[in-house]
Amino acid sequence: MEINSSKDKGGVVMLQYHRITSIQDPLFAKMHQLMQDIFPPEEVLEFKLWEEPLQDQGLRVCVAVHEGEVVGATEYRYYAQWNVAMTDFTIIGRPGLGIGKFLADQRGADLKQWAGKPVKGMFAEIYDPYRVEEHAFGGVKPMDPYVRREVLSHMGYKRLDFPYVHPSWQGDGEAVSGLDLCFLPMAEDLQELEADLIVDFLRTYYAILPNKPQAWLDMVSGLEQKQTVALLPL
Template sequence: MPSPQLIDLRDNPSPALLAAFEDLYTRTFTDPAERENPTQWPPRLYGNLPAPQPRMHLLVVVDGPPATTHLLGGIAFEHYRDSHCGLLTYLVIAPEFRRRGLGRQLIHGALARLHQETRAHGTELCGVFAETEDPDKVGANDNAMAPRERLTALARLGARRIDIPYVQPALEGGSGRCRHLLLLAFHPHTDAIPGAVVRDFLHEFYRALGIDAPQADVDFRAMERALEGVAILQAL
């Protein structure tokens, strides 16, 4: 197999690769509460919406020239400019190409681009977050990948858990608030991050999803209380 190549569709638009990613995404993320409507992606991927809306990137890995439509996997991620944070939203690898290091390659590529983009805005990246299903709250049925298997894979890639009562606001095109997710952080060189960093990200994230006043939201206030001081990063 030729050496895999990474392509950021924000800088190199490809309708064929975007469609291939959407297909793999739809088959991987089967929980309606965790899924966005992909028709909402192009304005965020190719435009420059004002904050709190994030700048979206879609990094895909292919096994040939950039014009190929043979997608091996990809990662969608977002840059939240007010809080100087990133969110890794959807990591997908085609089943036949798993366990080949592509997930690590994609995450490292996403982190590098988030660092580059924040520096281009005159600041440094404060935090990088992700979400995944809590195996203690969901079963393996109807999932393309068992939650505990996914958690183990993310731990190998450097993710750790932030112990707060995390609630994801309703996604556009989703089925309501999601209360069975864990909030993860990718911070390999420290065991804790300032609670204010996580709080500021969540405040912007909630506003981006239509919660105009997060400080008046019951779920946000519960997380804010848990983030006083520092946020301890726990092994998965």
């Protein structure tokens, strides 16, 4: 299903925004390969394990398509019970096509229609290249973690003030560090987030992974002792 498209000044379609709902969609295999090219192995869910998530009505997996090839992708969720969203990932596979803006614009428009009201904000896990420098992200320059972090800062994302780890998506129970849990507040004056919201979100988000590392359990336990968590510059 093609949701939307962008055109150049001559009216030629440059990018199509296509939602994937099945691993049988030929574009899914191309997206999964792009993920493997860009992300480290512990960040990529196994191919066959995508079948159920793609059918989840609380999840969108959409790709940017250029001349039949997947050149970008984004996965995001909306949680009506908290009126917050989560961007799981955004991939820009090629420079010079305006993929980043295209994906952000299409995602924002879809979320607005999906929620039916302004959302409180959007979570995202963002790499901290000042702590972890080995990720090459397929050598694609727009995916450089230094560049991405500054772009997301300009968009308004803020870092939640606690040491963050998450369970490996390989399901091996290992803790993955080197990222910050961040939040894009829609209200500019929002300076902190309720700790119980963060805990509820994390427990729900990682429910699919039963094998949680002790470091993650300890992190969540620590959050349960707090009332609020500050939002700091990224």
